[in-house]
Amino acid sequence: MSNTLKVKTMAEFMAEGKQPExxxxxxxxxxxxxxxxxxxxxxxxxxxxxxxxxxxxGQEESSTGDxxxxxxxxxxxxxxxxxxxxxxxxxxxxxIVTCDPHSYNCIKNEYPSLGGVYEVxxxxxxxxxxxxAGRLKVSGEAYKGKRITFHDPCYLGRANSExxxxxxxxxxxxxxxxxxxxHKSTALCCGAGGAQxxxxxxxxxxxxxxxxxxxxxxxxxxxxATGCPYCNTMMTDGIKAKEKExxxxxxxxxxxxxxxxxx
Amino acid sequence: MTxxxxxxxxxxxxxxxxYFAKNIKKLIRNIKLGHDVDASDNKxxxxxxxxxxxxxxxxxxxxxxSGILHVVVYIGFIIINIEVLEIIIDGLFGxxxxxxxxxxxxxxxxxxxxxxVLACLVLVTVIIFWIxxxxxxxxxxxxxxxxxxxxxxxxxxxxxxxxxxTLFLVMNATDTQFQVxxxxxxxxxxxxxxxxxxxEGTLHLVERSAWWIHILGILVFLNYLYFSxxxxxxxxxxxxxxxxxxxxxxxxxxxxxxxxxxxMMDPDADPFAAPAEGAEDEVPAKFGASDVLDLNRVQLLNAxxxxxxxxxTSACPANLTGxxxxxxxxxxxxxxxxxxxxxxxxxxNGAFKDDGKQLLGDYITHEELWACTTCNACVEECxxxxxxxxxxxxxxxxxxxxxxxxxxxxxxxxSNIENNGAPWPYNQMDRLNWKDE
Numbered sequence: 001m002s003n004t005l006k007v008k009t010m011a012e013f014m015a016e017g018k019q020p021e022x023x024x025x026x027x028x029x030x031x032x033x034x035x036x037x038x039x040x041x042x043x044x045x046x047x048x049x050x051x052x053x054x055x056x057x058g059q060e061e062s063s064t065g066d067x068x069x070x071x072x073x074x075x076x077x078x079x080x081x082x083x084x085x086x087x088x089x090x091x092x093x094x095x096i097v098t099c100d101p102h103s104y105n106c107i108k109n110e111y112p113s114l115g116g117v118y119e120v121x122x123x124x125x126x127x128x129x130x131x132x133a134g135r136l137k138v139s140g141e142a143y144k145g146k147r148i149t150f151h152d153p154c155y156l157g158r159a160n161s162e163x164x165x166x167x168x169x170x171x172x173x174x175x176x177x178x179x180x181x182x183h184k185s186t187a188l189c190c191g192a193g194g195a196q197x198x199x200x201x202x203x204x205x206x207x208x209x210x211x212x213x214x215x216x217x218x219x220x221x222x223x224x225a226t227g228c229p230y231c232n233t234m235m236t237d238g239i240k241a242k243e244k245e246x247x248x249x250x251x252x253x254x255x256x257x258x259x260x261x262x263x
Numbered sequence: 264m265t266x267x268x269x270x271x272x273x274x275x276x277x278x279x280x281x282y283f284a285k286n287i288k289k290l291i292r293n294i295k296l297g298h299d300v301d302a303s304d305n306k307x308x309x310x311x312x313x314x315x316x317x318x319x320x321x322x323x324x325x326x327x328x329s330g331i332l333h334v335v336v337y338i339g340f341i342i343i344n345i346e347v348l349e350i351i352i353d354g355l356f357g358x359x360x361x362x363x364x365x366x367x368x369x370x371x372x373x374x375x376x377x378x379x380v381l382a383c384l385v386l387v388t389v390i391i392f393w394i395x396x397x398x399x400x401x402x403x404x405x406x407x408x409x410x411x412x413x414x415x416x417x418x419x420x421x422x423x424x425x426x427x428x429t430l431f432l433v434m435n436a437t438d439t440q441f442q443v444x445x446x447x448x449x450x451x452x453x454x455x456x457x458x459x460x461x462x463e464g465t466l467h468l469v470e471r472s473a474w475w476i477h478i479l480g481i482l483v484f485l486n487y488l489y490f491s492x493x494x495x496x497x498x499x500x501x502x503x504x505x506x507x508x509x510x511x512x513x514x515x516x517x518x519x520x521x522x523x524x525x526x527m528m529d530p531d532a533d534p535f536a537a538p539a540e541g542a543e544d545e546v547p548a549k550f551g552a553s554d555v556l557d558l559n560r561v562q563l564l565n566a567x568x569x570x571x572x573x574x575x576t577s578a579c580p581a582n583l584t585g586x587x588x589x590x591x592x593x594x595x596x597x598x599x600x601x602x603x604x605x606x607x608x609x610x611x612n613g614a615f616k617d618d619g620k621q622l623l624g625d626y627i628t629h630e631e632l633w634a635c636t637t638c639n640a641c642v643e644e645c646x647x648x649x650x651x652x653x654x655x656x657x658x659x660x661x662x663x664x665x666x667x668x669x670x671x672x673x674x675x676x677x678s679n680i681e682n683n684g685a686p687w688p689y690n691q692m693d694r695l696n697w698k699d700e
């Protein structure tokens with residue numbers, strides 16, 4: 001398989017007078033964070049493999065404002081939102097897919113009343129759509145016999161009641177899915193939400209990501225699957241804190257699928 | 264002379280219900296101190312929630328032990344209260360067990376028999392509840408906010424219920440006319456044997472005393488509600504109705520901010536233009552919330568509805584890892600401050616007089632607010648649709664937008680977004696670099 005990624009910007013589509021099927025909202029983490037960039041690339045490989053005509057905003061993309069909103073800065077959030085909406089509406093975007101549940105929640109639920117109405121999918125939902133439509137066939141056996149436990153991102157699960165899409169996708173890897181005691185609606189947060197990612201935690205007796213990692217370790221997994229770049233960082237740190245990084249991998253659902261496809 | 268009990272009963276009833284109504288009026292007044300909320304949307308979903316979540320207790324049974332025990336007390340409470348109807352009629356009109364005059368003995372016996380069985384079940388359940396709080400000492404009942412009155416309150420409610428259920432059974436057991444029928448005395452027949460040595464006169468005295476203390480106890484309990492966390496037995500229903508019907512991740516967009524942002528983004532806007540007439544009234548006093556008067560009515564209703572069960576706190580990632588934040592405490596603080604403001608208004612002829620205190624700082628600390636991950640676990644857990652997160656967010660908004668009092672790292676993160684469109688200090692021109700790396 002070729003290593004070059006086919007990525008076109010919305011500006012390029014516009015110049016050609018074309019509309020993409022979907023806009024891939026990369027998000028700040030997916031654009032800049034070294035670990036999250038790997039998730040971005042894995043998802044792009046999947047999109048390329050399924051021949052999806054997608055666009056990114058590239059240099060025109062800016063923070064959704066989600067984290068500012070949750071920190072209490074409604075001004076900054078709405079400034080970001082209004083700017084993004086102007087751009088998205090200018091390009092007549094209809095459908096947006098993102099690997100970040102925070103962007104997903106924010107664009108899907110908080111942009112509409114500010115004038116930005118789009119069909120928004122989390123990448124696990126979109127991968128499901130591709131599989132259902134027969135555009136993507138996941139037949140590899142890279143993970144056969146492995147134990148995978150999925151950590152629900154708060155902003156996909158509780159926030160938007162989507163528990164099944166990532167699990168359905170993972171079933172295609174032929175791995176055995178094992179659930180943590182706290183899962184789906186009772187899943188424990190990784191500790192990064194609500195702008196915690198960007199600050200030191202308050203005084204306590206433990207870090208939240210370590211507690212959540214202990215939940216995962218109870219299932220005796222080979223892989224902890226995530227669906228959010230921030231969860232991925234937190235769980236990776238948790239695994240390091242528990243000195244299990246040699247035995248347990250933390251991978252995004254997109255990476256697991258890309259690997260299954262030998263992409 | 265024969266009418267004296269009837270008159271006394273009527274007086275007790277009027278005082279009991281009157282005082283309760285007075286306090287409920289005060290409660291409604293206090294809730295209305297909050298901002299108005301439009302809940303005219305999604306009517307059918309709201310009613311569905313009332314039926315499933317409030318009436319059907321669907322979220323209670325997610326924790327099966329406490330859930331099923333609660334359902335027993337809940338059903339017992341509702342059904343046994345049918346008996347209160349008979350007691351009131353008997354009390355007002357001087358009849359004795361009016362039900363027997365209008366219903367066939369078998370039907371009446373069936374009803375009372377059901378009440379007796381339920382009373383027994385409630386007794387057992389309430390004792391288990393007491394053991395959970397005082398002997399097993401379940402962690403969620405032992406948190407720091409549960410010391411003092413909240414602990415006493417929880418136990419008092421249980422004692423009330425033990426006394427009321429016992430009196431109901433004793434009242435039936437010592438009612439010789441009822442026992443003779445031998446219909447419906449499923450439980451009380453066994454209790455009757457404890458009193459078998461007594462003369463008819465003494466028995467009658469015991470029966471009358473149990474009857475009176477039972478109904479007076481109910482009236483006292485009714486009036487105790489306002490001063491207790493136990494208000495949930497009434498407020499759970501409106502609270503669930505007014506609860507959010509949106510995805511939990513959707514936080515409201517502040518309209519006042521939208522107006523300002525639109526002004527800022529509008530190239531034709533004249534920054535020196537005089538405000539339109541009446542526009543000044545529309546400008547809110549402040550962004551976010553620092554006191555209960557800045558919250559909305561649903562948030563205040565939430566505070567009165569909270570029965571301090573602590574399911575929220577026991578699911579909160581911050582609390583589970585030893586941080587100070589407890590969503591239950593957020594609700595208790597809001598209620599306590601609202602009560603304080605209400606009393607202030609009562610003492611100052613209907614107008615709030617600044618008391619130099621507020622919810623933020625005097626009740627809820629910055630440390631608690633910044634420990635929240637906005638994960639919605641508390642919202643998901645609450646069996647009666649209370650949303651502690653919305654209060655936390657409104658107070659963060661006040662801290663950030665009115666006081667610029669966010670933690671330094673968050674201020675850095677926010678200036679990064681302002682300057683280069685990402686929470687990290689990276690150049691926006693580098694957003695697509697990953698493609699070629």
